[in-house]
Amino acid sequence: MTAVKISIIGAGSASWSLTLIKDLCLTKGLWGSTVSLMDVNKERLDMVDNLARRYASEVKADLKFEKTMDRGETLTDANFVFNTALAGGHENYEIQRKVAEKHGYYRGIDSVDHNMVSDYHTIGGYNQLRLFLDVAREMEEICPDAWLIQTANPVFEGCTLLTRESKLKVVGLCHGHLGYKEVASVLGLDPRDVTFQAVGFNHCIWMTDFRCKGENVYTMIDDWIENKAEAFWRAWRPKYHEMDMSPAAVDMYKTFGMFPIGDTTRSGGWKYHVDLKTKKRWYGPFGGFDSEIGWGMYLNDLRKIMDRMFRVSNDPTTFVTKEFPPVKSGEQHVPIIDAIVNDKEGTFQVNIPNNGAIEGIPDDVVVEIPAIVNGRGIQAVRVGKLPRTLMLHVMLPRMLRMEWALEVFLTGDKNLLMDILLNDPRTRRPEQAEAVIEDILALPFNKSMADHYR
């Protein structure tokens, strides 16, 4: 039991704050530690702080809480820093998306590239990457030995940027790989019997191995596709985020030769995403996570969680643990700290520089791979070769788009911003791309982005 200081930047976020706080409270190995909550929104910060203190007290967790709106303060003496913040929040991204749709960019300027997942940030992500880099620069000054656990998207672009531009210990974490549970359930397997290896880039990972009690799950998937998939899809009523056994996932498997998992199924090429009707065909009645329906439901869910958190926070008579039961989330974020701090070895799904783990990917590109984590830190499993088709049609094109995003972010070269959009399947004419760039840069919250791109 070692006392450390854990900072959460963007602690007011609906998706992450409570999950992290619950898991911290339920991890005895970290008791005695200080959890520093930081957010730019005072109201949310106060609310989360209120919930955190009450939660800890209810489960008798020995944790100290601090709250601050000052980044420098939260970073002081920090050992671990979660960056969960989305610059400008979903509100700004929705505004940006609307501007882009006006110019024919269905689902926004960043729902593009090899896939059409909403959080690509290739063009419109300036503010977010700027925030990532600002946090890193401040950590280099204030807590250069701390771990930066990059939780907010884009994890692939962000972690590659951060590991190239700073000397900090950086790891990116996501939960998309947990989609294997959905595959297991649909196949009638107990997820606890299943082992797997998922490899690639964040939001672009592929099942290089998939077993259940020693049997090859791929054989079962093949059988399911052959004999049961059609009937399954006819009766299918998925939630918007349930896409692991969608027609899109199966089509990607057929095309690229490996099964995609988690957020990976959201991508796979614009042929699944060209309009709502197409999305519905591939992702079920809501058109999946990244349709106007699915994304609307997601934002609505976020609002509902937030409302509930405020409600509980405003009602001191409720038990927080009654509303948010004391069960570990299954996320890796807190266990990985426990593993490092207390030398509790475990295998985690991490985003770190490749350094030879996947053949044919440069060393300084961040990949998502399994790694052994313990007191020594994070040591990647060497994965080796991915199939050639997957490399040529998925991995390398995706990597190029990441490189374009970082290059244009670092150089501020507007010509290159234009060149990226010219590679967007929705760009019909060069003037359309010019116009959308101008309109995005003219948004009030993109002022520093507009100053940057010349």
Place this chain on the structure above:
Amino acid sequence: MTAVKISIIGAGSASWSLTLIKDLCLTKGLWGSTVSLMDVNKERLDMVDNLARRYASEVKADLKFEKTMDRGETLTDANFVFNTALAGGHENYEIQRKVAEKHGYYRGIDSVDHNMVSDYHTIGGYNQLRLFLDVAREMEEICPDAWLIQTANPVFEGCTLLTRESKLKVVGLCHGHLGYKEVASVLGLDPRDVTFQAVGFNHCIWMTDFRCKGENVYTMIDDWIENKAEAFWRAWRPKYHEMDMSPAAVDMYKTFGMFPIGDTTRSGGWKYHVDLKTKKRWYGPFGGFDSEIGWGMYLNDLRKIMDRMFRVSNDPTTFVTKEFPPVKSGEQHVPIIDAIVNDKEGTFQVNIPNNGAIEGIPDDVVVEIPAIVNGRGIQAVRVGKLPRTLMLHVMLPRMLRMEWALEVFLTGDKNLLMDILLNDPRTRRPEQAEAVIEDILALPFNKSMADHYR
């Protein structure tokens, strides 16, 4: 003076046959040699053979000529094999292009990818790549020690395929780099005073160095763009193939940071090619080489040359040298044989496997680079790094498309054919891509292509 056997496959081609024959006749170092002319078109073969014999006799060149319609015969005892053949000829490509245009693929299914140059062959090039490989297989049987000088396009795809799939000595040759002369002329320089280094992939080469009597030509180009380009373009009346100082070339230079040369200026992204009006804006009144006007002029020029060759061939009273004066062409094709056979060292612009010449390009990808050629063979100049923007926005995307073309050609996987078209900026809906593929495969001359793609 060493006697060798030089075979020309596709000797009836308008673009290459006479050029090669003239240069062979005018290269004394190769006298005593046998030139074997091979073509599947008897009429053209007889005509070229007639011209070749008369030409040699008029300039008193000591060369023996053979003609054959049998590939095995021309390859027997060959030391050098030129492959100049275009499977199915321009006629078939025009038919294929029309089918593609019906489906919204302006200028044809292969005028796509990073650029819109006509001879990309990514999808429709099956017959051509098949021919390349068939020739190579036969050479391995019949003349495994001969040099294969790949002259027909696609040189980039073809040479990468051949050097991976066979153990032959393969080199690809082109003449696009001679475009430096046009740049020099426009700048008012004597091309004989100019030195340069052009590096990249075939049809995608960039001036990494450009000097005139020790002065940097880039400085002069910058000055020309600043002060003279607008006036020049206003008065500009280029031939369809004169594009080296076009607005497109200058725009590519501004975007990617290096000056493109030769066929490279035909590419550079679809923003220059989206329709005829756009092509005219960037390439002058005819819309450049790859517009319906420019390409029509080119095919017409080929027909005119062919007619003239037949006319001279049918008139034994004409001096062939009067019609086709005995001046060396300036092409590298024959001099490179002279260099190898007679150890006459020279620097040539060749297409050979990278093997470390350009950083960041895999060893087994064919690059276009300068090389020292002499009795030892071909030894590449190690070029080093290209600028990052050029690598990310031009070289790597172009390389990926080459890899897609070879993979789909080798695997016959129709899904991947589809995936390539989904990356085409002109594909609006997946059904459009499916339909054009079916129609292309249904063409009578694509029967073996249709059998291959399943």
